Amino acid sequence: xxxxxxxxxxxxxxxxxxxxxxxxxxxxxxxxxxxxxxxxxxxxxxxxxxxxxxxxxxxxxxxxxxxxxxxxxxxxxxxxxxxxxxxxxxxxxxxxxxxxxxxxxxxxxxxxxxxxxxxxxxxxxxxx
Amino acid sequence: xxxxxxxxxxxxxxxxxxxxxxxxxxxxxxxxxxxxxxxxxxxxxxxxxxxxxxxxxxxxxxxxxxxxxxxxxxxxxxxxxxxxxxxxxxxxxxxxxxxxxxxxxxxxxxxxxxxxxxxxxxxxxxxxxxxxxxxxxxxxxxxxxxxxxxxxxxxxxxxxxxxxxxxxxxxxxxxxxxxxxxxxxxxxxxxxxxxxxxxxxxxxxxxxxxxxxxxxx
Numbered sequence: 001x002x003x004x005x006x007x008x009x010x011x012x013x014x015x016x017x018x019x020x021x022x023x024x025x026x027x028x029x030x031x032x033x034x035x036x037x038x039x040x041x042x043x044x045x046x047x048x049x050x051x052x053x054x055x056x057x058x059x060x061x062x063x064x065x066x067x068x069x070x071x072x073x074x075x076x077x078x079x080x081x082x083x084x085x086x087x088x089x090x091x092x093x094x095x096x097x098x099x100x101x102x103x104x105x106x107x108x109x110x111x112x113x114x115x116x117x118x119x120x121x122x123x124x125x126x127x128x
Numbered sequence: 129x130x131x132x133x134x135x136x137x138x139x140x141x142x143x144x145x146x147x148x149x150x151x152x153x154x155x156x157x158x159x160x161x162x163x164x165x166x167x168x169x170x171x172x173x174x175x176x177x178x179x180x181x182x183x184x185x186x187x188x189x190x191x192x193x194x195x196x197x198x199x200x201x202x203x204x205x206x207x208x209x210x211x212x213x214x215x216x217x218x219x220x221x222x223x224x225x226x227x228x229x230x231x232x233x234x235x236x237x238x239x240x241x242x243x244x245x246x247x248x249x250x251x252x253x254x255x256x257x258x259x260x261x262x263x264x265x266x267x268x269x270x271x272x273x274x275x276x277x278x279x280x281x282x283x284x285x286x287x288x289x290x291x292x293x294x295x296x297x298x299x300x301x302x303x304x305x306x307x308x309x310x311x312x313x314x315x316x317x318x319x320x321x322x323x324x325x326x327x328x329x330x331x332x333x334x335x336x337x338x339x340x341x342x343x344x345x
Contacts, residue, residue, distance in 0.1 A: 012278055018289070021289055083275075084270050084273035084322060103322065104280065104315075105277060105281040105315040106281065107284075
């Protein structure tokens, strides 16, 4: 069941609730965290392969969280969902190891499609 | 670049106009300080000026003083033309708000060099002002996108979820579609604001507003 789990990090509970609903409807199990620090705590106990991170978080930023996740799990697929990103921040995102980014307001169907693609990719990697 | 000459003496004025036009400046002239002051109130007034010190109505130094007291959108570079040449006079002229002075009778090569310095200063100041404005806009753009996109995400997303549960023939389906479409438009606007890289304005009623389309091209 591990393959179907997603960790979503966003400092706004409304957004967490929304993304949870969208991913659960698509058949995923969702865990949420409001801060990068809380996400790292969760990662001490459970492992995830697919992540959706807000970039602007209180405390540690989404970009730094992505770096840590990719360092711990080089195969992890991490998406950024951000309210604002300058061109500079986008290039920093790629550098930090984000697979792709979405700007808010993002279509839920696009996010679900990204999750589907991520799990397809992971399945392909495991088969080889 | 446009330049304003304020000079009461007709010969001197014609001569200044001729040489400055020859050097590629677009010249407009005033016969005294007061006329010049009025011309400076136009929204497209020149930013560069050669002002004679000795003029009826309002002299060059007073004109400098009055102009410096005004809040102006664009920087001005003012050169005083004067037959006064002792240090005290020069200090007085510069303190009145002139950026430079040229002693009469002037050498045309010197006049050209000093006016060209003015042109360079104006270009530089305009460029700096544009950059400052752009950085202010980018800060505001960041704040607007951040603050607006969070609630937009919620409204947009929850309407998407509601639509998933509605049949297309449900009376609310079309209404919700319309709401979603309009929220989408606001989303497009914030995406455009995010792409701003330049400072471009467009007229709006009597003032100028940022032209989001051209600024984010």
